[in-house]
Amino acid sequence: MQNNTPNIAVVGATGLVGRTMLKVLEEQNFPFADLKLLASSRSAGSKIKAFGMDYTVEELTENSFENVDIALFSAGGSTSKKFAPAAVKSGCIVVDNSSAWRMDTEVPLVVPEVNPEDIKLHKGIIANPNCSTIQLMPVLNVLNKKYTLKRVICSTYQSISGAGQAGVDKLLGELEGNKVEGKHQIAFNTMFHAVSESQEDVTEEELKMVNETRKILHIADLPVMYTCVRLPILGGHAESVNLEFEQEIDLEEIRNLLNSSEGMEVVDDLKHEVYPTPQSVNGKDGIFAGRIRRDHSATNAIALWVVADNVRKGAATNAVQIAQKLLEI
């Protein structure tokens, strides 16, 4: 990008991810000339503190993007579908956190540690992957390069913040005795995401993970199987992962590869109860791996436990990192 102090906008600035995007932009000293906070008419006029100033939230319209260079969208799929093209028409580059554009063949789907080169192929929109996908990709990528992935099995342990502030409020409300809305209680329980439209036996979340994994890693037929579960946890996603490789593995090397990878840290000493948890990664930008061990049920196989703050690395942080890469192009 020729302009390295761009005008930026955050769309959906009042939501859980939008507010975290502002925090991350500030923490990372993201350079910009002007910042615009956009949201639906309902939130327009409200004030948000960022960078030590009070910003007034403006209503999102098709004309919001004049003179905006980069817009970070986190306002839901239908809003992205409607307004991202308008932003692009104004010459703005959109980094979109919704699922609206992720599988569009013209839209790069990017985890900066994994496929930063895809950013260059953008035609105005770059998609931020699903939270549960993002945290697994750097792990799969680094190990695939070394040993060639043969099969991926993953069962997720996802926090309710994946459903935004409304989800968090619902869980806390239930714990305070509120009546359960919907078919399944969240408190003290497990639930699955909504069924996908195209496959009756798979959830939307599981289908996203399958498709996005293959697109990000550029392995169209990678054998993957996901079971995604939502839990009474406020923030942080964990994943129980079983991997098989084509080549012979070395557990110590795997540990070193993961620990030395950008944005990743190995936290793994079971004997002393040291492993990452949703609580331990709260507010952190990295991806944390623990319980790294041989899976003796197959040849060249391992099991591990991958945890990240889903609102940070799984959403806001990854989007800001994509924007940072844009400045370097």
Add this chain to the structure above:
Amino acid sequence: MQNNTPNIAVVGATGLVGRTMLKVLEEQNFPFADLKLLASSRSAGSKIKAFGMDYTVEELTENSFENVDIALFSAGGSTSKKFAPAAVKSGCIVVDNSSAWRMDTEVPLVVPEVNPEDIKLHKGIIANPNCSTIQLMPVLNVLNKKYTLKRVICSTYQSISGAGQAGVDKLLGELEGNKVEGKHQIAFNTMFHAVSESQEDVTEEELKMVNETRKILHIADLPVMYTCVRLPILGGHAESVNLEFEQEIDLEEIRNLLNSSEGMEVVDDLKHEVYPTPQSVNGKDGIFAGRIRRDHSATNAIALWVVADNVRKGAATNAVQIAQKLLEI
């Protein structure tokens, strides 16, 4: 057993599992002549209501088992190690819910739907398997008979009631603002069980599941891999299971096999949000399977979700069922 109205004892009668044993004995109209409730000296003298009567808890001693025909033990491993042999010496048959005797080659480890014939081999003690093992065994057994198991991968979603009433109280206390004791918070978090003594990278719970699965199914080298996770759930264990088979599978047949198996029920209509959860199985004696689908990441593979009340089928109910089988021999 020649006597079909035996004198019975419940050891650890004041604990979470002990109290549930009494409930299940009553619900199942378990025939007995006399009932003795035993516990440590701390609990001796307290009253427990069962079968419409007030029973006084007696202190457990080596002489407690005179004239007792069947004793259901749920008082921890060290108590079982110490008192089960004394009970056997008195001519009593012990059904033990602790892990103390499970891997003893002289002790049958029984899930009545799976290996009832092993009961006959007892020499005084019959072991009740670990909760997370029990609920998976009938699933594995019925599918193994039809298609021959090749590999089992399972990630568990376990409630804190696996740690007894103390665990439940700890979670509820944390939710009310109590200070976190120990390294990991239970509320809004995930944690692993204690590390095993023999293997630094595996938890006790995972090792139990590996060893017990192979012993119950009588497949000494079955490739199995478990990741056991404790969650902020009060009761009910769920398991995300990936199975590979030697023979070609038929999903409809699998559904029918599971649904028509003793003690098992298929609850599986994702489109209408129908699947078993820890909440939905609360207080039930059965094993519930949902999310039954092909695992396209391997040949002849499926994924499914198995849920049961860990205090019931995972402990008390299974022990009572073993005692019922004893009466039939």
